[in-house]
Amino acid sequence: MCSTCGCSSQASGGVTITKIGEEENHVHLSAGGHEHHHEAGNGHHHHHHHHEADGNHHHHAHPDAQEPAPVKTVLELERDIMQKNDLLAERNRGYFEAKNMLALNLVSSPGSGKTSLLERTLVDLQAEVNCFVIEGDQQTSNDARRIAKTNAPVVQINTGKGCHLDAAMIHKALKQLAPTDDSLLFIENVGNLVCPALFDLGEGARVVIISVTEGDDKPLKYPDMFHTADLCIINKMDLLPYVDFDVAKAREYALRVNHHLAFIELSATTGQGMEQWYDWLREQRLALRN
Amino acid sequence: MHELSIVLSIVEIAEEQARQNAARKVESIELEIGALAGIELDALIFAWEAAVPGTILEHAERIIHHLPAKARCMDCGSTYAARQFFEACPSCGQYLSELVQGKELRVKSLVVS
Numbered sequence: 001m002c003s004t005c006g007c008s009s010q011a012s013g014g015v016t017i018t019k020i021g022e023e024e025n026h027v028h029l030s031a032g033g034h035e036h037h038h039e040a041g042n043g044h045h046h047h048h049h050h051h052e053a054d055g056n057h058h059h060h061a062h063p064d065a066q067e068p069a070p071v072k073t074v075l076e077l078e079r080d081i082m083q084k085n086d087l088l089a090e091r092n093r094g095y096f097e098a099k100n101m102l103a104l105n106l107v108s109s110p111g112s113g114k115t116s117l118l119e120r121t122l123v124d125l126q127a128e129v130n131c132f133v134i135e136g137d138q139q140t141s142n143d144a145r146r147i148a149k150t151n152a153p154v155v156q157i158n159t160g161k162g163c164h165l166d167a168a169m170i171h172k173a174l175k176q177l178a179p180t181d182d183s184l185l186f187i188e189n190v191g192n193l194v195c196p197a198l199f200d201l202g203e204g205a206r207v208v209i210i211s212v213t214e215g216d217d218k219p220l221k222y223p224d225m226f227h228t229a230d231l232c233i234i235n236k237m238d239l240l241p242y243v244d245f246d247v248a249k250a251r252e253y254a255l256r257v258n259h260h261l262a263f264i265e266l267s268a269t270t271g272q273g274m275e276q277w278y279d280w281l282r283e284q285r286l287a288l289r290n
Numbered sequence: 291m292h293e294l295s296i297v298l299s300i301v302e303i304a305e306e307q308a309r310q311n312a313a314r315k316v317e318s319i320e321l322e323i324g325a326l327a328g329i330e331l332d333a334l335i336f337a338w339e340a341a342v343p344g345t346i347l348e349h350a351e352r353i354i355h356h357l358p359a360k361a362r363c364m365d366c367g368s369t370y371a372a373r374q375f376f377e378a379c380p381s382c383g384q385y386l387s388e389l390v391q392g393k394e395l396r397v398k399s400l401v402v403s
Contacts, residue, residue: 072317072401073403075399075401075402077397077399078397078399079396081395081396082299084299085299223376224326224328226375227375256376257375258375259385
């Protein structure tokens with residue numbers, strides 16, 4: 001069981017998506033938002049072997065529909081288990097591309113200061129670019145309400161027992177959020193350094209946030225998340241004199257896991273380093289045009 | 291507990307395949323899971339036992355192939371077994387590696403009847 005997030009019972013039992021300011025119009029997703037429609041016909045090209053009881057197998061035509069099917073059929077599938085999520089993520093990515101939007105997936109452990117970072121960023125950047133936010137939490141709209149105070153349109157996804165956002169939830173949330181062209185979308189994932197690593201949401205870049213009040217060996221303890229991230233923000237730098245956190249060591253550990261990773265050190269409280277973060281965002285937005 | 295989402299995706303794939311092949315039963319299912327796929331095997335089995343009863347996989351034999359991780363050093367080009375993302379190259383000691391195996395998360399095959 002995932003002790004980080006404590007989810008236990010049947011998956012994603014009750015995902016709720018709520019646009020702040022339009023709470024009466026929220027949407028429930030069933031079983032993690034997986035909806036499926038399949039045609040009866042099969043345009044699939046599987047290789048079918050039919051095993052006989054003696055263990056030999058030979059090839060023959062498909063059994064008729066009326067024929068009872070005691071034969072065993074081996075389906076050589078080689079299907080990626082994440083395929084459905086990844087396809088939907090690509091669809092989200094196409095949506096962002098068509099609208100010339102930069103979408104960022106912000107991941108961290110709980111308490112790293114994601115929401116504070118976001119609040120300050122929204123206040124500082126809104127004059128420059130239209131910003132939209134998707135907030136992911138297991139329960140409550142507390143974070144979304146904090147974000148709403150900055151006047152940025154925000155949709156809250158409550159994952160219920162779920163420990164991560166997936167591409168289907170983002171797909172649904174986007175319909176409620178209706179972001180404008182050329183905008184900046186921040187997706188604040190569920191506070192969890194483990195599970196969200198596996199789920200592509202269709203983002204343009206993944207930003208992992210750690211703070212100096214955590215251990216500097218976090219990249220080694222939770223390598224999956226650092227392995228998939230593009231940028232690592234080290235937050236709460238104003239507290240560095242009071243804690244036992246070695247910035248150089250944290251960077252070195254993170255680079256061992258992912259040598260492509262870029263770093264920004266900042267404090268969302270004092271504002272130190274924020275300009276570097278905004279420059280990074282501007283660069284990413286410019287890169288969209290190429 | 292993303293392992294539960296993974297198990298539910300596996301159930302979905304099995305049910306879709308059974309339907310498309312007009313099968314009533316899944317006799318066995320073969321999975322390939324890379325060592326660095328981000329899946330805790332114990333958690334997967336725990337989730338399996340919680341989520342699979344009542345689905346087409348309830349009585350299916352579960353075969354898991356565990357694929358060890360392999361990395362290629364971008365400095366000296368040697369390929370080596372990696373237990374983690376941050377495994378230094380045993381030949382030259384560098385951390386500049388790329389993973390060539392170990393992220394797999396696949397349903398390899400199903401036997402249906």
